[in-house]
Amino acid sequence: MGIYKLDDEIWFPKPELAEEDGLLAIGGDLSLDRLLLAYQNGIFPWFNEDDPILWWCPHERFIIRPEKIHVSHSMKKFMRQHKVEIQINRDFADTIHRCRMKRENTVGTWITDDMEQAYTKLNKYGLAASVEAFFDDELAGGLYGVTIGRCFFGESMFSDMENGSKAALIMLARHMESFGGVMIDCQFHTDHLESMGGERISWEEYRRLLDIGLDCEE
Numbered sequence: 001m002g003i004y005k006l007d008d009e010i011w012f013p014k015p016e017l018a019e020e021d022g023l024l025a026i027g028g029d030l031s032l033d034r035l036l037l038a039y040q041n042g043i044f045p046w047f048n049e050d051d052p053i054l055w056w057c058p059h060e061r062f063i064i065r066p067e068k069i070h071v072s073h074s075m076k077k078f079m080r081q082h083k084v085e086i087q088i089n090r091d092f093a094d095t096i097h098r099c100r101m102k103r104e105n106t107v108g109t110w111i112t113d114d115m116e117q118a119y120t121k122l123n124k125y126g127l128a129a130s131v132e133a134f135f136d137d138e139l140a141g142g143l144y145g146v147t148i149g150r151c152f153f154g155e156s157m158f159s160d161m162e163n164g165s166k167a168a169l170i171m172l173a174r175h176m177e178s179f180g181g182v183m184i185d186c187q188f189h190t191d192h193l194e195s196m197g198g199e200r201i202s203w204e205e206y207r208r209l210l211d212i213g214l215d216c217e218e
Contacts, residue, residue: 006055010034015042015057016203022058029053030118036127039146039153042203042210044187049112056187061206062198064184069173070197078163079170085134086171092123095130095142099156111156119155122146131175133167140164143172145184151213152176153185169196182213 004013006028018024024043028034030053038044038055047054071079096119100111122128123144129152132142141164143157152172157165173184186193189200201209 006053010037012037012041012043012055015207018057018059020059022056023054024057025055026052028055030114032118032121032125032127035118035122035146036148039148040210040214042185042206044153045115046110046187048110058188059203061201061203062186062189062193063201063206063209064169064173064186064193064196064198066173066176066181066184068197068199069170069177070195071170072195075163075166075170079167082135083137084167084171085137086168086175087132087134088175089123089130090132090142092128092130092144093120095132095158096120096144096156098142098158098160099144102158119144119146131168131172133164133171135161135164135167140167142168149214150176150180150182151185151210152181152183154187166196173197183209 003019003023004025006025010033013025015024030045043055043057045053046056096111096116100116119128127146127148128144129147130142130144133140140161141157141159143154143165145155146153157168159165176184186198189198
C-alpha cells in the first residue's frame with residue numbers, strides 16, 4: 001500500500017489504506033479545511049516537532065461511549081467530598097498550552113506552536129472545545145479535542161491537582177450523554193482510559209459510530 005504524500009490540495013487517501021501501524025499519509029498542512037476533512041474520516045495528525053506532518057488512521061480504535069464512563073468508588077467519594085464543577089471553553093488557548101507544558105516537562109509532546117495555532121483556530125470556528133474541571137473553585141485539570149456533530153475527538157489532557165483530568169473526562173462524558181453524544185475518540189489505548197470505560201473496537205464499528213455521530217445515517 002505505501003504511505004501517501006499529500007500536496008496542496010485538500011484530500012486524503014481512503015482510511016482503509018493505512019499501514020498496519022495506522023500511518024496513512026505524510027505532508028500537507030494543518031489548515032482548518034484539511035483538519036476538518038481528516039477528523040470526519042477518522043484521521044488525525046500526530047508527529048514530533050522536527051518531523052513532517054504525519055496522518056494516522058489505526059485499524060483498531062479505542063473509544064469511550066459517554067453512557068459507559070466508569071467512575072470508581074474512590075472517585076465517587078472524592079467528588080462527594082469536594083465541590084466539582086465543569087466549564088467548557090473557559091480559555092481554550094490556555095488549556096491546550098497547559099496540556100503542552102505538562103507533556104513537555106515529562107514525556108515530551110507533539111503539541112507544537114503550529115498545532116496550538118491550528119486547534120485554537122478550530123475552536124474559534126466551533127470545531128474544537130476545551131473542558132476544565134474545578135475543585136472547590138480552583139482549576140484542577142482539563143482536556144481539549146475536536147468536536148464535530150455528536151463526536152468528541154480527544155487530543156490531550158492535564159492535571160494541576162490529583163484527579164483533575166479524570167474529573168474533566170467524567171464531566172465531559174456526562175455532558176455528552178445528556179445530548180445523545182455518540183463517542184469520545186481516545187485515539188490510542190492506555191490502561192488509565194481503559195479503567196474509565198475505554199474499549200477497543202474495529203474500524204468497521206468505529207466507522208459506523210462516526211457516521212451516526214456526524215448524522216450521516218439514521
